Amino acid sequence: MGYDHRRTRFVPIAALGAVTLAADFAVAQTATEPGQRSAEFRAVEGGTEMVSGGTLLVEAYAALWIILLGFLLISWRRQTRIDARVDELEKALARSGAK
């Protein structure tokens, strides 16, 4: 009768499964009972916090860079219009010079 490698491989898998089950059982014992779960949300007594300060900070920084990039975009568009006018002028001068 030969040595059964499949049975040997099964041993660590079974051990791992047993440890996992035991851990799950331990966690289940310490978890909140169904009746103790929060069933409603209440505001902090006397609290005025409506929004996270971190969120407002990120929004302010985003606004800063959006405004600056918007200004950059406007400047770029003006420069593009100037370039287009220079091109038109060059073409007109070239047409008159060719004649």
Added chain:
Amino acid sequence: MSLSRKTSDIVFYALLGLTLVIFLVQINIIFLHTPIERTMGIVQKIFYFHVPSAYGMYLGAGACFLGSVAYFLSPTDARDAFAKAGAETAVVFGFIVLVSGPLWAAKAWGRYWVWDPRLTTSMLSVLIYVAYVVVRSFAGDGQAERKFAAALGVVGAANLPIIHYSVQKWSGQHPVVIGSGGGGLAPGMHLPLFLGFGAFTLLALLLIWSRTRIELARSRLRQLEDEALTYLPEGETHGV
């Protein structure tokens, strides 16, 4: 390209690089090394670019004032371009102030806006420079429009000291931390504010400089177009 233009380009790019480096260092210090304020929490970190933005607005408005006064004394394209660039810069930084301030106030005061003297006078100043930019954009570019805008640039500057002294002369909710009457900053809060002033000063100067150059280029182009119209034959002026 002339040597002076090449030199000015090098200086411009060098200042731009320096501004970016200062911004990166400032952001790093603000978020990784600066202590969180005890009462307001992390939202107080808006302070490090809200106040320098207001300073940038003053710089833009100051440039508009100087350009406008100089234009009245002797009208030139360069002076007009400088005044216009200053007004646009004041609008950009004014918008940053008017957006970042209410976001901070939402946490600190529980509402985005109150009709506090400093807030109200700041908004009034931004509206004045918005009016300047709108006039220059839609009312043409003749001598009369330029003079009207220059008058607005001079009169509009009168509101700047009112913004500054409003917190001292009238009661309000706006904090007074730095300057006379202020309680000062914690030791770790000075450096990011100082860097913010440096970065926004450079940024304001770069914006004024670049916008002035674009406006001057536009003025020169218009003169060339007018000259071309006088000697180009009929039928060749299409598009000019």
